Amino acid sequence: MTMDSIEKLNTAITVVEEARGVPLSASCVVHRGEMLEILEGARDVLPKDLFSAEVIISDKEKIIEEGRASAEAMIATAREDVARMVEQTAIVQAARDEAQRILDEARDVAEDERREVEAYIDGRLATLEVILTKTMDAVARGRERLEGADDKDVLAQLNADK
Numbered sequence: 001m002t003m004d005s006i007e008k009l010n011t012a013i014t015v016v017e018e019a020r021g022v023p024l025s026a027s028c029v030v031h032r033g034e035m036l037e038i039l040e041g042a043r044d045v046l047p048k049d050l051f052s053a054e055v056i057i058s059d060k061e062k063i064i065e066e067g068r069a070s071a072e073a074m075i076a077t078a079r080e081d082v083a084r085m086v087e088q089t090a091i092v093q094a095a096r097d098e099a100q101r102i103l104d105e106a107r108d109v110a111e112d113e114r115r116e117v118e119a120y121i122d123g124r125l126a127t128l129e130v131i132l133t134k135t136m137d138a139v140a141r142g143r144e145r146l147e148g149a150d151d152k153d154v155l156a157q158l159n160a161d162k
Contacts, residue, residue: 004045005042005045005046005049006049008038008039008042008045009042011038012038012039012042015030015031015034015035015038016028016030016035
């Protein structure tokens with residue numbers, strides 16, 4: 001069973017921690033063969049582990065750089081999107097402003113035309129009123145003549161009978 005260097009060093013530490021202590025001393029009793037086998041295994045695996053660590057570190061830099069480049073690309077895309085949205089917002093606002101201006105202008109034109117039509121109608125009605133007043137006066141005079149004509153007709157008939 002092969003272990004990497006960290007596992008072998010951890011095993012060595014565990015062996016020392018679990019070793020039987022020497023009375024009245026900080027020393028302990030460790031099986032020399034077992035400890036040497038663990039430490040030699042760690043020494044043999046350590047260069048491979050260091051090489052693997054260097055590869056990981058160099059890959060880490062590459063991965064970080066790829067991530068940075070990807071983030072910068074995303075930021076650039078987001079900025080373009082924001083600029084496009086702002087531009088579209090500006091275009092929409094300009095269109096709304098233009099639509100409002102057109103509506104206001106159409107309302108003004110409609111109000112002017114309404115006033116012109118009302119003035120024309122008022123003028124035509126005034127003319128009609130004058131004509132109707134003259135017609136009413138003529139009708140009234142004609143009726144008066146007819147009322148007076150009856151008297152004259154009677155007198156005219158009397159004169160004719162004589």
